[in-house]
Amino acid sequence: MTINYSAYMKYIHRAIFMVTVVISACQSNKPATPPPVLTEAQQRLPENAVHGLKTLSGLETTLFASEPSIMNPTNMDIDEKGRVWITEAYNYRNELNPGHPYKAAGDRIMILEDLNGDGKADTAKVFYQDTCINAALGICVLGNKVIVSCSPNVFIFTDTNGDDKADKKELLFRGIGGVQHDHAIHSFTFGPDGKLYFNFGNAGDSILDKNGNVIQDAEGNLIANKGKPYRQGMIFRCNEDGSNLEVMAHNFRNNYEVAVDAFGNMWQSDNDDDGNRGVRINYILEHGNYGYTDEMTGAGWSSRRMNMEDSIPYRHWHLNDPGVVPNLLQTGSGSPTGMVIYEGELLPAPFRNQMIHGEPGHNVVRSYPVKKYGAGYTATIENILESSSDQWFRPSDVCVAPDGSLFVADWYDPGVGGHQVADLNRGRVFRIAPPGSAYKVKPPVLNTAADAIAALKNPNLSTRYLAWTKLSGMGAAAEKELQELYNSANPRYRARALWLLSRLPNGNGYVQAALKDKDEDIRITAIRAARETGVSYGNMLVTDASVAVRRQLLLAMHHSHEKDMPANWALLAAQYNGNDRWYLEALGIAADGNWDACFNEWRKLPPNTKHPEADHDIIWRARTPAALPLLAALILEPDADPLQNKRYFRAFDFYPTAASTPVLLGLLKGQHPQQAYINALAFIQLDEKAVPKTPDIAALLRNSLAAFKGHMEFVDLVLKYHVRDQNETLLQMVLDSKREDLQGYAMKALLQSGGQLLVIKTISKKDSASAISLINAVGKTQDRTSRTLLSTLMRNNVYSLPLRQQATRNLGHGWDGFEDLWNMVEGKSLPADLDTVARAVLTHAWRQDIKAKAVAHYEPAAVHHDLLPVDKLVTLPGNISGGKKVFNTYCATCHLDGNSGVNFGPALTEIGSKLTKSAIYDAIIEPDAGISFGFEGYFFKLKDGSQVLGYIAGETKEEVDVRTAGGQGVKLQKSTIVSRKAYEHSLMPTGLATAMSQQELVDLVTYLASLKK
Known part of the structure; x- marks a missing residue:
């Protein structure tokens, strides 16, 4: 009897498969074992690390390494032996942690190795340790060479004798951003073409060769954020020795890590200005502009422009502008980090040949499966590993091992960098693979071409x-x-x-x-x-x-x-x-x-x-x-x-004025059925100095104003052409508009047009709600005229006490406003019935010198209470609805929650997804400890003697766009600036936590922690 062996084996395999299905079906009816209930302290222990995580069905997450072997891992690579290389950041922002043990020795590069294949690291070696690599943000292992990115430098360390110690240190590049800047140089990766790919964020600014020489591209352009032609964050490609440096794309904010697939396609993530729900995933068109700032002027995304996008997440990237590459996917809020293209076969099919990415802001590792769509792609989101209960899970990097398993580095902290760190001692590395997959790696033997071909197929980059x-x-x-x-x-x-x-x-x-x-x-x-x-x-x-x-x-x-x-x-x-x-x-x-x-x-x-x-x-x-x-x-x-063709008007901004002006002036002579709208948009795009001062043009301008009455364009025209006879209309816009941004913008134009007396007259006649609305609009402008007006109202007892109190609060917003209010207190010219409000404003001012004087002055009458430690506060029950009321009282003047509040500081719409309760408490109690990048304050002194404090939202050759407290923008002409100095404190007031009762603080944090995606 002859047995068909092939058919027989197919029968056996099918039978085994059917039995497995039946057993699985029976087992699936059994209730799952609930995860253990852990205390806060127990949850932080390494042995419980996996319990706080949720892994996609069909995969298993195991703990490969943890503290004390490693701590604060920022980046990771895996070599051909399967060893995990880690850059640590025990010294991240070490000025915040004076006296800790490793400050003198510096941070480490660690090598973790599993010797017995059980998926756990058995050894942890120090490859290199020094202060020059404190908080390095990138590591790339290439044979016996290791490229380490630590702004402002990129180092190459070489192990010349194979003892797993760095024997030689060389510079590859230098001059990239400041020391320890999260938005500067990031990790390198090896491309399929034999080139190195890497990127830096918008604090990278420029790049020098190892000798400190300025690098130019092949056409002689300076590679720097100067707009000639490059801006902001960039992607680079170079030879292994750093030569032939090319800019592959530019104008990103904080593009963290570029990933390159076998075909040479580049993919990466990019972080928005904190809190604006504009985090994005990009497919890279070579030489593309990705729109973080205005291509021509460098102006920030919040600066007014023609055809602005309807929502902030899209406005953030200038997506309506010609010359901006579209985003593959926008993922909302977050803090994106390491990325890899998974070109292995061990993980399930949906993840093969796709991006896999760490998103610590949302405590998740996820993939973005793409589909071809025209000349680009579309993408969706598929989570692989996420927090189920442990919000300290902060995946900082992902890598593919030689066996095809996925490794995840976990920064493990209540927060996500952002210039602060709450936990110095913890850090984890996880391995993700199908259940029961042993971690067995056989280093490649490269004696023959066939050996090398086998290794070239490996999913591991090293x-x-x-x-x-x-x-x-x-x-x-x-x-x-x-x-x-x-x-x-x-x-x-x-x-x-x-x-x-x-x-x-x-x-x-x-x-x-x-x-x-x-x-x-x-x-x-x-x-x-x-x-x-x-x-x-x-x-x-x-x-x-x-x-x-x-x-x-x-x-x-x-x-x-x-x-x-x-x-x-x-x-x-x-x-x-x-x-x-x-x-x-x-x-x-x-x-x-x-x-x-x-x-x-x-x-x-x-x-x-x-x-x-x-x-x-x-x-x-x-x-x-x-x-x-x-x-x-x-x-x-x-x-x-x-009105539907504003994009055509915007296109004129991308031409020299000499070329665009004649065509725009020609538009004014048209006979279109809606010519008034066309004229208005043309006037907005024209250089005011180029517009003839004739009666005919004046008449066209007046008709244009009528066309956009009640809209932003109306105010644009009034301000641009210094129109002085539209004050009644501007006033009505302030009263009627439900948009706070339009109210403030219209009030600014009204006051610049000499409308102070009209405002005072109207306040006297209007009901209290309308009058306070006017007062609030005046407070948004924060210039000398508005401060004088507020002071006048405060001193005049003919107005109601609530109105005068609100004027007092609005005066105490800006740098000069705090000083004006304090001078009234110190000079005893402040009405007595405003003293309580003035005390509350001044003793919690973010202007530290005024606050110190005010606290000393009011100390006998001040009410102080000591807060419990944060570890105790997090255990107290809070009320979400009560916390929302506290938010509206204390926070909404500077922060957005959804569409309510003011867009000044980072939006807090999804802050509960990003920060734990303890991290939120820390941010409120010690705002100076971690100032979000892009929100650092600058102090400007102007030629007219006035002073402005705020953060820089954008800067062009002619002006600086400054956002002041309350969210109002102030455009300072550079010709009027005497000096500019970095402000050493947060623009968020210190002492906010003690300005409210402890229960109010607990309620506020409870509310903020509930704001999740």
Whole structure:
């Protein structure tokens, strides 16, 4: 009898599978074992670390290492042996923790190793320790070299003798931001092309080579945040020795870690200005502008501009502006950190070939599975590991081990960096894998090309680096094995092989063949490889069926000097469908520096009658004077609604004034059915000095004002053209508007137009609610005129006491206002019935010198109470509804909760997702201990003798946009500034915790902790 062994084994496997299903079904009916109930102290113990976490079904999380072996891990890498390398931050902001043990010795680079395969580290070695790497934010292990990112420097440490100790320390780059800045240099990663990729945030500012020399790009542009052409955070690529540094994209806020997949696609996260729910995930178009600040002026996202986005999360990135690459995904609030592309097979299918990312602000590790969409992608969110009860879980980095398991570094703290740390001693590393997966890693043997090919397939980057280096060094001797890998069924293996084949002496042929490959991702890889190796492919792909391939072809045309480039660009532009912002921005990137020629070639082609909106988009996106009259023609089309076409007006901001002014003036002569709106928008975009002072123009301006009566544009025109006869209308806007920002803006224009007497007259006539609304609007302006007006109202007993008390509170907002109020107290000119309010304002002022004087003055009458320690406060029960009332009383004047409050300090809408109760208490009780980046105060002295204190929301060549307490913006002309000095304290008042009763504080924290996503 002959047995069909193959069929028999299939039968056995199927039977085992069915039994497993039945057993699983039976077991699934059993109630799950509830997690143990732990005290706060027990929850913090390493042995209970996993109990506070929730892992995706089908995976298991185990604790690999914890304190005391490691503490405060900021970044992580895993070498080819499966050893975990950690950068620690025991000395993070060590000025806040004087006298702790490691201050003198400095922070450590640790090597953790599991010797017996049980998934737990058995040894912890110190590779290097010194103050020069305090709070390093990046580590990349490349064979015996270790790249460590610690602003302002990037170091290369080399272990020359294999004893796991750094024997040599060299500088790779320097001059990147300040010491220990979270928004400066971040981690390096090895790309499939053999290059190093890395990034820095918006405090990186510039980058110098190891000798301190300024670095320029290939075209001679300074690589610095100067707007010529680069701004804010950037992504870089360079050779392994740091040479040939390229800026791959720019204008990010705090892009934490760039991840590169096998095809050369770049992915990363970016953090918003704290609390604005604008955290984003980006797919990177090479050379793209990602819109954190105004491309032309550098102005901040909150500065008024034409066609501003409707909501802050989108406004934050200038997404309505031509020249800004769209976001792949916006995830709301958070504090994004490390990212990796998972190109392994051990984790379930949804995570394969996708981003995996640490989001400590929401205590979660998650993936963003992408799908191709036109020339870009769409993405969703899939959680892998998250906190179920332990809000101290703060995943700072994620890495893939050689066996395909996922490792997570956990900073473990009540907060998320942000210039403060509450726990110095704890830190964890977790491993995520299918249940029962032993951690067995066999280091690669690289004696032959076949050995190296096997290692090149590994999901671990350090392993792939060694394989790539071996194969690259072998050259043609590895060609046969690389060919075999290129002919495999796995597209990512094929791409890795292509990068190496393209570098061979006959690499041109491989690239040319790959440009015709049936797989669009291989064709995209071939375009990138051709750009790096100098292979010419002419117009081969101009009509490629894949829009993604055509996108990549456009990106490769960036600053191309090929003779046929403009004609090819025009053909690619003609294939734009009018509904793909990724493709449109790729067109813009390709034409940069060559717009005149590209646009002229495009105009020779027939109009896109199938998608006329496509032609409109290209005109909007263009940067050539030839497009300006076409913009005007689109605006003046008879059936066009100017209010829906504000984007065309915004486009004029991206041209020199000399080119845009004649076209904008020409718009004023149009005969459109809604010409008044067109004129108003044109007046807003025009340079006021360029507008003729004629009766006809004056009449057009007046009609424009009428068109936008009651709207922001009305106030824009009044302020810009110094209109003096619209005070009644401005006053009515202050009274009628439900928008606090419009109220303050209109009051500012009213007072600048000499409307003080009108305000006083109206206050005298109006009911108390309306009068106090006016007083509040006056308080938002915080200039000399408003302070004089408030002081006048305070001293006049004809007004009600509640109104005068509110005027007192509004006077005590700004730097000079505190001084004015204190001078009234000290000079005994303050009415006695306002003394109680003045005391409350002054003794809790954020201006420290005034507060000290006021506390000393009022000490006999002051009421003090000692707070319990924070560890006791967190145990006290609080009332959420009561806490909301406290928020509205003490916090809403500077912070947003949803759509209520004032957008001055960081928004608190989802603060409960980011901070534990203890961290919230710390932030309120000791605001100086951790000032959010971007909200640091600056003190300005002006030529007229006035002083302004606030944080800088944006800065251009001509002015500084300062946000003062209450949220009102003040634009200071640089020509009027005498001095600018950093303010040493938080703009949040100290003593706020003792300004309220202890129960009010507990209620407030209970309410804030409930504000979650």
